[in-house]
Amino acid sequence: MPSPVRSSSSSREPSLPPVEVSYYRRMKMQRVYPFVVRWRRGAAPAPGERVTLRLLLAGAQVLPSEQTLDAGNPAAQATFFVTPLARGWLRGQRLEIVHHGRKVQELPLASKACTHRLTWALLLLTLLAPWFIHSYVRNSPFREVAAVDVNTGVKVIKENLRRENQVHDVDKAIRDNVPEMPGLIDSNLPQLNPALKDARHWTADTYIHIVNASQLQPYAFYGAMLFLVLTLSAAVTHRDVRRTRVGRPIPLASAAPAPAEAEAAAI
Numbered sequence: 657m658p659s660p661v662r663s664s665s666s667s668r669e670p671s672l673p674p675v676e677v678s679y680y681r682r683m684k685m686q687r688v689y690p691f692v693v694r695w696r697r698g699a700a701p702a703p704g705e706r707v708t709l710r711l712l713l714a715g716a717q718v719l720p721s722e723q724t725l726d727a728g729n730p731a732a733q734a735t736f737f738v739t740p741l742a743r744g745w746l747r748g749q750r751l752e753i754v755h756h757g758r759k760v761q762e763l764p765l766a767s768k769a770c771t772h773r774l775t776w777a778l779l780l781l782t783l784l785a786p787w788f789i790h791s792y793v794r795n796s797p798f799r800e801v802a803a804v805d806v807n808t809g810v811k812v813i814k815e816n817l818r819r820e821n822q823v824h825d826v827d828k829a830i831r832d833n834v835p836e837m838p839g840l841i842d843s844n845l846p847q848l849n850p851a852l853k854d855a856r857h858w859t860a861d862t863y864i865h866i867v868n869a870s871q872l873q874p875y876a877f878y879g880a881m882l883f884l885v886l887t888l889s890a891a892v893t894h895r896d897v898r899r900t901r902v903g904r905p906i907p908l909a910s911a912a913p914a915p916a917e918a919e920a921a922a923i
Contacts, residue, residue: 670907670908671905671906672705672707672755673702673727673905673906674695674696674902674903674904674905674906675694675695675725675751675753675763675903676693676695676696676697676900676901676902677692677763677901678694678898678899679691679692679765679898679899679900680896680897680898680899681766681897681898682768682894682895682896682897683738683767683768683769683896684740684769684770685740685770686740686741687739687740688738688739689737689739689740690736690737691711691735691736691737692733692734692735693709693725693733693735694725695725695727695730695731695732696902699730700730701727701729701730702728704727705727705728705755705908706724706725706726707724707727707754707755707760707906708722708753708754708755709722709723709725709734709751709753710751710752710754711736711750711752712749712750712751712752713748713749714747714748714749715740715741715744715746715769716738716739716769717738717741718737718738719736723735740769741769742769743771745768746767746768749764749765749766750762750765753903755906760906760907760908761904761907763901763903765901772890772891772894774890774894775891775894778883778886778887778890779887782880782884785879785880786877787876789875789876789879790876793866793875793876794867796867798822798826798864798867799867799870799871822867822868823857823860823861826859826863826864827856827860830856830860831856837852
């Protein structure tokens, strides 16, 4: 005899509406952030039903460790206060939903803790780079003197020094301020000494090229603008970012029988 076919309404398990988690995807270290869990908007109340929420994050302090959310109040919400202690992605981040002592759902989350160290470093370079270029490049003692042509209004070289002499002067200044190769290294690695001399000459040649070019172009201003753009980009990419995650309908776990009922059933 064929078994009776169950209707879809009778086979459907009872469930609670899904929860909505408002959390921070990007946070700063050693700051306190609220993670708010509430019922999804438009959820129908279910009087008498409660779920326990547990927010787990590796590398952060979470207070309180768990809270209860009343399904009979659609406006109910639970707030966890999270303080990141480690930099980078927080491992094992999830929201566990427990009903009658049994975990019925797990909602994975993803948060990252960062700092503004790069932003402050770039801001410092925004101030120091133009000063360095103006003091040690544009006004270098090895520079060619530039002046404005009265007829055309264009900057031209007023005193054209020989480039070879400039490079030689810079090379000599480096040699005078850098100690000689230690005898132990020079005797065991004789090929290193010529390589260092070539590197010194290349450094002097590159420096003279930048010094002469800075007499005709405002490199200090360009450097300030470049580091300012990088500073603003770092500030935007490291700002706090908030996200919202919605879970699935929560299946109801059957309540465990009371001890007296369990003994009566056993007899």
